[in-house]
Amino acid sequence: MTGPLARSYRILLLAYPRWYRRERAPEMLTTLLDAAPPGVRRPPVRDVVDLIAGGLRCRLRPPAGVGYRLILAAIALFGALAGLSAAGTWAVPGAPDTDEAVTAAGTAMANEQPHDVAAPTASCGWCPDWRSDAGAPLRRRDFVALAYTPRPADVSVTVQQAGDRLATAGWEVGPVTEDPDAMTVFLTATKDGLALSLTGQTAPVFLDKDLSRPDPAQRPLVLVVTRQATVATAIATVVGLLGGLLAGWLVAAWTLQRFRRHHRALRLAMVATGAPVLLVAVIADLLAANWLLVLTLSGNLSANYLAHAAALLPVAGPPAVAALTTVVALILVTVTIAGQPGPGSELPGPRRGLAPPGRHEA
Amino acid sequence: MHEPGFFILTALAQQPSHGYGVMRAVSELSGGRVTVRASTLYAALDRLAEDGLITVDREEAIDGRLRRYYRLTDQGASTLEAEVQRLRHNASVAADQLRRRNAVRLAMVGAR
Numbered sequence: 001m002t003g004p005l006a007r008s009y010r011i012l013l014l015a016y017p018r019w020y021r022r023e024r025a026p027e028m029l030t031t032l033l034d035a036a037p038p039g040v041r042r043p044p045v046r047d048v049v050d051l052i053a054g055g056l057r058c059r060l061r062p063p064a065g066v067g068y069r070l071i072l073a074a075i076a077l078f079g080a081l082a083g084l085s086a087a088g089t090w091a092v093p094g095a096p097d098t099d100e101a102v103t104a105a106g107t108a109m110a111n112e113q114p115h116d117v118a119a120p121t122a123s124c125g126w127c128p129d130w131r132s133d134a135g136a137p138l139r140r141r142d143f144v145a146l147a148y149t150p151r152p153a154d155v156s157v158t159v160q161q162a163g164d165r166l167a168t169a170g171w172e173v174g175p176v177t178e179d180p181d182a183m184t185v186f187l188t189a190t191k192d193g194l195a196l197s198l199t200g201q202t203a204p205v206f207l208d209k210d211l212s213r214p215d216p217a218q219r220p221l222v223l224v225v226t227r228q229a230t231v232a233t234a235i236a237t238v239v240g241l242l243g244g245l246l247a248g249w250l251v252a253a254w255t256l257q258r259f260r261r262h263h264r265a266l267r268l269a270m271v272a273t274g275a276p277v278l279l280v281a282v283i284a285d286l287l288a289a290n291w292l293l294v295l296t297l298s299g300n301l302s303a304n305y306l307a308h309a310a311a312l313l314p315v316a317g318p319p320a321v322a323a324l325t326t327v328v329a330l331i332l333v334t335v336t337i338a339g340q341p342g343p344g345s346e347l348p349g350p351r352r353g354l355a356p357p358g359r360h361e362a
Numbered sequence: 363m364h365e366p367g368f369f370i371l372t373a374l375a376q377q378p379s380h381g382y383g384v385m386r387a388v389s390e391l392s393g394g395r396v397t398v399r400a401s402t403l404y405a406a407l408d409r410l411a412e413d414g415l416i417t418v419d420r421e422e423a424i425d426g427r428l429r430r431y432y433r434l435t436d437q438g439a440s441t442l443e444a445e446v447q448r449l450r451h452n453a454s455v456a457a458d459q460l461r462r463r464n465a466v467r468l469a470m471v472g473a474r
Contacts, residue, residue, distance in 0.1 A: 055401075058405075
């Protein structure tokens with residue numbers, strides 16, 4: 001079994017995982033060489049594609065059974081989220097300079113002085129450590145927010161006027177939109193990579209239940225300036241998402257296949273180390289699904305918003321460290337006995353309780 | 363049961379065979395319609411073995427080439443049998459309906 005054709009086929013068979021090759025490679029090589037027309041020196045393209053596809057399928061396929069497939073899905077999705085957040089962290093444009101933001105705000109609000117310029121703050125409703133309360137540690141800075149005290153006039157008019165001023169200054173301004181459920185009126189505008197949104201509250205808060213004295217300071221006009229996501233951000237996000245999905249899928253399939261082939265003691269060890277990882281993954285998946293649902297329902301699915309939110313996904317701190325530790329432990333356990341197939345081996349072969357076949361040397 | 367699997371079982375029904383033998387038999391038995399290439403063949407063999415329909419009969423090494431021969435198990439034979447019955451039934455039901463359609467058409471033509 002020498003010769004250039006056999007060599008080429010042997011290289012192609014590397015697409016298959018090692019445990020599969022150990023069982024199957026000699027036999028497959030024979031079949032491939034048997035099927036090749038005489039005198040051919042290179043494998044036909046169809047074989048090349050087939051073998052690579054077959055090898056990938058073998059690596060990516062979880063063991064049969066609904067449970068295995070669910071675990072694979074959870075881990076693959078977690079990988080996608082990790083990839084997405086890594087890409088977002090790397091590619092997100094970050095917060096604008098405070099000066100840039102104040103200038104933009106000044107254009108919109110003319111002579112108004114903001115009564116509060118919040119230092120760049122993080123926005124992440126379900127991240128445990130991230131609060132925008134004064135005194136709480138801030139880990140990410142993604143936007144600059146300015147708050148104004150609206151005059152008792154109609155808030156919609158104020159917002160509209162701001163929009164007009166921005167348009168005059170060369171901003172691309174969207175229409176003034178009213179959200180009756182949230183009782184807000186807002187507009188968004190973009191220019192030179194900056195995105196600005198102005199939100200006013202239409203429901204007044206009254207002092208002392210005295211219906212003639214609304215207190216505008218209770219419902220400030222909020223102006224938020226962010227940097228717009230660029231094409232690079234969008235591409236990085238997609239690449240991160242797909243790359244993470246593939247990586248998660250491969251790791252999960254590899255681990256589950258190993259699990260299937262280990263004997264009972266190692267299987268128990270794998271369950272013990274794997275369960276926390278799976279738990280973290282499932283929780284992250286559910287949180288992400290919830291977040292996506294909220295985004296979709298609120299209609300906030302702009303690329304900018306997604307990119308910023310994706311960058312906020314990594315929940316740093318104790319849970320991540322714990323998950324990482326268990327992942328390392330899991331890896332150690334899965335590779336402990338390098339590829340010795342146990343009784344769970346699914347390939348037909350002498351180990352399957354047949355009468356031992358004789359090897360006939362002709 | 364999908365076609366390649368059906369023909370692989372059929373190919374092994376009479377006597378055990380090895381990888382290339384099965385490939386050739388599948389092509390011949392299906393009249394050239396169904397061909398399996400090596401990677402698809404072994405994926406199918408894995409699946410069939412997992413389901414207990416085939417098993418390894420023996421191994422032979424000739425001139426350094428390893429050939430593994432597969433044979434149909436009893437369960438495989440009865441599964442193939444059941445599939446044959448199913449296809450036969452389907453075919454006769456369809457043939458029946460077609461006969462009636464033709465009969466109706468003949469009647470309509472005759473009536474004009």
